Amino acid sequence: MSLSGVSATALSLATDVRSGTIKATEVIDAHLAAIAALDGELNAFVHVLDGAAREAAVAVDRRVEAGEDPGPLAGVPVAVKDNLCLRGAPTTCGSRILEGWSPPYSATVLERLVDAGAILVGKTNMDEFAMGSSTETSVYGPTRNPHDLSRVPGGSSGGSAAAVAAGLAPLALGSDTGGSIRQPAAFCGVVGVKPTYGTVSRFGLVAFASSLDQIGPFARNVADAALLFDVIAGHDPLDSTSLDRPLVQVGPCLADGVAGMRVGVLAELVDGVDADVAARVHEAAEALAAAGAIVEELSVPEVRYGLPAYYLIAPAEASSNLSRYDGVRYGLRVEASDVAAMNSATRAAGFGPEVKRRIMLGTYALSAGYYEAYYGQAMKVRTVIVDAFAAAYRGVDVLLGATTPTTAFPIGAKTGDPLSMYLSDVCTIPTNLAGHAAMSVPFGTGAGGLPVGVQVLAPALGELQMFRVASVLEAAAPPTPAPSPPPQGSGGGVR
Numbered sequence: 153m154s155l156s157g158v159s160a161t162a163l164s165l166a167t168d169v170r171s172g173t174i175k176a177t178e179v180i181d182a183h184l185a186a187i188a189a190l191d192g193e194l195n196a197f198v199h200v201l202d203g204a205a206r207e208a209a210v211a212v213d214r215r216v217e218a219g220e221d222p223g224p225l226a227g228v229p230v231a232v233k234d235n236l237c238l239r240g241a242p243t244t245c246g247s248r249i250l251e252g253w254s255p256p257y258s259a260t261v262l263e264r265l266v267d268a269g270a271i272l273v274g275k276t277n278m279d280e281f282a283m284g285s286s287t288e289t290s291v292y293g294p295t296r297n298p299h300d301l302s303r304v305p306g307g308s309s310g311g312s313a314a315a316v317a318a319g320l321a322p323l324a325l326g327s328d329t330g331g332s333i334r335q336p337a338a339f340c341g342v343v344g345v346k347p348t349y350g351t352v353s354r355f356g357l358v359a360f361a362s363s364l365d366q367i368g369p370f371a372r373n374v375a376d377a378a379l380l381f382d383v384i385a386g387h388d389p390l391d392s393t394s395l396d397r398p399l400v401q402v403g404p405c406l407a408d409g410v411a412g413m414r415v416g417v418l419a420e421l422v423d424g425v426d427a428d429v430a431a432r433v434h435e436a437a438e439a440l441a442a443a444g445a446i447v448e449e450l451s452v453p454e455v456r457y458g459l460p461a462y463y464l465i466a467p468a469e470a471s472s473n474l475s476r477y478d479g480v481r482y483g484l485r486v487e488a489s490d491v492a493a494m495n496s497a498t499r500a501a502g503f504g505p506e507v508k509r510r511i512m513l514g515t516y517a518l519s520a521g522y523y524e525a526y527y528g529q530a531m532k533v534r535t536v537i538v539d540a541f542a543a544a545y546r547g548v549d550v551l552l553g554a555t556t557p558t559t560a561f562p563i564g565a566k567t568g569d570p571l572s573m574y575l576s577d578v579c580t581i582p583t584n585l586a587g588h589a590a591m592s593v594p595f596g597t598g599a600g601g602l603p604v605g606v607q608v609l610a611p612a613l614g615e616l617q618m619f620r621v622a623s624v625l626e627a628a629a630p631p632t633p634a635p636s637p638p639p640q641g642s643g644g645g646v647r
């Protein structure tokens with residue numbers, strides 16, 4: 153018995169569906185069967201879109217039969233994080249406060265997926281409002297790591313990472329505000345990409361911290377992640393932060409190699425992480441040098457201020473963004489004697505403890521008398537970090553480091569200690585503050601055979617060099633083991 157569902161890549165599925173070799177309906181049936189067999193154990197999905205997915209697959213097959221171009225993702229099942237609005241489908245953000253709410257519109261990224269022929273297979277579990285690093289704060293219960301069911305998949309996009317790792321979908325979308333794509337990708341042994349701020353539309357993404365949030369791909373290999381990135385990236389007039397300029401497609405450049413590329417191994421993302429993780433980063437650096445890159449060690453001490461600055465800026469923005477959940481406009485309402493009491497009773501019942509903690513921290517950081525000392529100071533630190541990265545990128549093309557300080561930790565290990573949970577993102581947060589691109593690539597295993605992710609960081613719009621480095625790392629990486637069998641067994645695997 154295996155915890156692996158369908159192993160085919162997105163590229164091969166799309167090629168075969170486009171050529172008529174297999175039917176999109178067969179592809180979706182195999183994935184829905186894998187979900188039915190395995191998701192009871194994993195809890196990666198909060199909502200499976202069985203009916204709509206089958207209908208969409210029939211439509212793709214009809215286009216193929218009619219000789220039309222069904223798109224680059226023809227028939228490819230994609231799982232989407234449950235903070236992406238899909239018209240008419242429940243969108244919960246893992247929170248009770250959105251209970252019963254279905255958006256009247258779809259996120260731009262989901263429209264793009266459908267236009268590219270992809271099949272939306274389900275909404276994935278997440279930490280409540282994307283606040284967390286373990287997918288344990290969801291009102292729908294924790295998602296489990298397919299490599300070890302007693303461990304977390306990471307978060308907050310843990311459902312998407314677990315679904316891809318277990319073969320329930322070859323591709324998934326997540327959101328990354330401080331590491332929520334890269335950290336779960338590392339924990340689950342898959343590729344996770346945080347694109348440059350502004351390259352992927354956030355229209356229809358439920359906002360957590362708007363100056364940091366980005367949507368990005370999960371995949372089991374770099375080429376599939378590139379395929380998905382190329383479909384979702386590009387200008388969108390519906391998102392005022394979307395970059396209005398042509399973007400280069402990354403897919404065609406994956407085989408360009410790294411000869412002559414300058415790579416900096418970032419000391420702050422290696423020193424202090426667990427020895428097994430640090431060892432993989434050093435091996436990754438050696439692999440790049442062997443492929444012709446010019447590798448040097450460098451230090452950007454300012455990135456150490458990333459975590460404290462983030463935990464003022466992100467909660468401040470969240471406290472503002474989440475003020476809209478008032479019992480009037482969305483989901484849950486707890487009736488009370490007057491409107492103010494109804495607002496308060498709804499929020500008290502609808503939000504979980506971590507979300508309440510963030511709202512209180514953020515409201516305090518923004519309050520009159522403290523604003524300059526906390527939020528204002530954090531914004532100055534953010535500028536210091538941006539400048540420090542800019543200086544580093546004058547000497548190198550990309551930076552290399554760990555994605556996470558540890559491998560996946562046991563479920564429950566950090567739920568009682570918010571600070572230790574926050575530290576799980578210490579290596580990923582600086583990128584978000586700078587608005588740059590970064591991705592996690594699986595690179596062998598650490599203690600206990602658990603996956604390790606190596607992080608490739610690039611300056612704004614540096615996706616091309618970032619993906620080229622990722623491809624070389626993937627080719628050099630020790631194999632990531634297939635997800636291990638569950639302790640007490642569930643349904644059978646589907647190949």
Ligand code: GLN
Pocket residue numbers: 282283284285307308327328329330331332333360466574577
């Ligand atoms: N774990 C971080 C937090 O809780 C990052 C979350 C995210 O990227 N959405 O804020």
